[in-house]
């Protein structure tokens with residue numbers, strides 16, 4: 001939590017009162033045993049079980065000891081034990097919570113199931129069970145309360161880890177080859193700290209009450225030691241003679257418990273406190289590996305019949321990526337275009353081994369920078385892809401870990417990958433920031449992501465990809481979140497970087513005009529399949545009606561502003577309900593009976609292939625240059 005957030009929580013009246021109470025309790029816990037420790041133990045045979053007197057304001061117990069002093073002195077023990085139990089609860093909870101992310105899928109699922117089972121048990125029952133197992137006494141009670149609360153805390157950690165795991169910066173760290181433990185320590189836990197702090201505070205209040213309960217039942221603190229729960233138990237025996245003997249420790253428990261809980265609630269208000277089942281799909285017969293358009297040695301990415309499936313809600317599987325074949329040569333710049341939902345991003349994520357956990361990825365062949373990642377152990381794939389593939393994500397705001405400085409995040413790539421020292425890695429980070437033309441890179445490296453503008457963050461993201469020497473840069477809609485001028489700068493930068501490093505670039509975009517200005521070749525996707533691929537300079541001879549419709553929907557300087565922009569009528573099919581045969585047929589003017597059969601991606605001209613039974617041959621009147629300025 002940031003300092004301003006603490007301040008805001010304390011400015012809230014409830015938060016301020018709770019914090020004030022806790023401060024008073026903390027002072028009491030420190031000084032009361034020092035000042036009144038001996039006096040609270042003094043027995044007075046002349047004043048046994050007395051009510052309130054001027055000498056003993058809240059009366060005395062059965063041995064004539066002053067009850068007020070004993071309540072004050074018990075503050076240290078009561079708070080100390082409650083905090084210890086909370087620490088155990090948080091420690092074990094965090095451990096159980098992150099284990100599924102560290103262990104393999106099967107062991108992780110076992111841990112999750114065990115946690116879910118434990119959560120289903122009522123907490124008090126669990127605490128009593130552990131108290132009996134660990135034995136009567138303060139130590140047993142601390143362990144019992146700590147362990148009884150751990151499953152709920154673990155569930156909270158698991159849920160938050162699952163939420164953060166999907167963020168781009170975690171994917172970026174994964175693709176940089178950051179190991180699981182470091183990923184958890186540096187990227188996951190710091191970003192779920194806020195809800196954990198809030199819940200730990202509330203938990204401390206609960207632990208205090210639970211402790212008092214166990215001591216009251218005689219399962220907690222044993223004589224001669226005493227805490228509020230024990231004093232409450234003793235006081236209740238004589239409640240009709242001296243009510244204050246029971247009320248005083250009772251009030252202390254309630255006030256301290258409330259103080260913790262209210263502080264937690266106030267923090268929650270300020271910070272705005274904020275698991276996937278995997279099924280095995282039916283085996284898809286592996287198609288015979290088909291030669292790509294290029295010799296495999298030439299290709300930095302070679303995918304054949306790549307399929308990404310998800311479990312369908314009503315059973316079975318849907319395949320948003322359904323048999324994509326894609327080859328990218330070394331140093332080549334390929335644009336992947338298509339409407340939203342056509343499967344562009346999923347294809348890229350599957351290639352970079354970043355597809356969601358619930359996805360099932362198969363391919364007749366998948367080779368990335370000489371690595372065949374499918375079916376290989378995670379660590380091996382990370383090791384290979386970490387240095388050879390760089391990802392630039394759509395939203396530069398979520399691409400960086402907000403709790404780490406930019407320089408540190410860039411440096412992490414080479415520190416992890418090459419074991420480079422901190423200084424050398426930071427120097428390289430500064431150098432790469434300079435390469436992508438971030439002004440004052442030394443100073444900027446020490447700033448946090450929120451201190452960067454959108455365009456600068458995207459540059460920094462590209463710099464991160466350049467920390468090693470990638471053979472393939474996958475940029476997924478890298479300019480969508482930026483304004484037009486910055487878009488142009490970032491695209492030009494990508495082009496320069498590509499020219500300097502010789503890396504191949506796959507640029508994913510829904511905007512064919514953007515692709516036309518940066519790429520040499522265009523791959524057009526529709527409904528999870530490639531429908532056409534062609535060199536950019538042949539866009540005017542696009543053969544697939546869908547490619548032509550995409551091109552027609554790009555406005556140019558000659559477009560009549562008085563008329564609505566051209567659109568493609570209809571909408572892409574739902575992956576779960578794709579028509580047999582050509583998926584574009586329901587929207588196509590040229591569709592006929594032949595289109596009921598799925599067309600293959602066949603050559604229609606040199607370097608140009610289209611999946612269409614009726615490829616168009618009439619040249620298009622294109623004015624893409626007018627839109628893009630011809631150059632990035």
Ligand SMILES: Nc1ncnc2c1ncn2[C@@H]1O[C@H](COP(=O)(O)OP(=O)(O)OP(=O)(O)O)[C@@H](O)[C@H]1O
Pocket residue numbers: 310320321338339340341342343344345346347356358510575
């Ligand atoms: N985690 C998921 N679970 C189930 N289906 C998913 C999941 N992620 C994506 N899909 C499906 O895959 C389809 C393709 O998604 P993808 O993000 O690849 O499309 P896209 O072409 O990149 O679109 P956009 O330009 O909007 O990002 C989506 O429409 C959705 O139906």
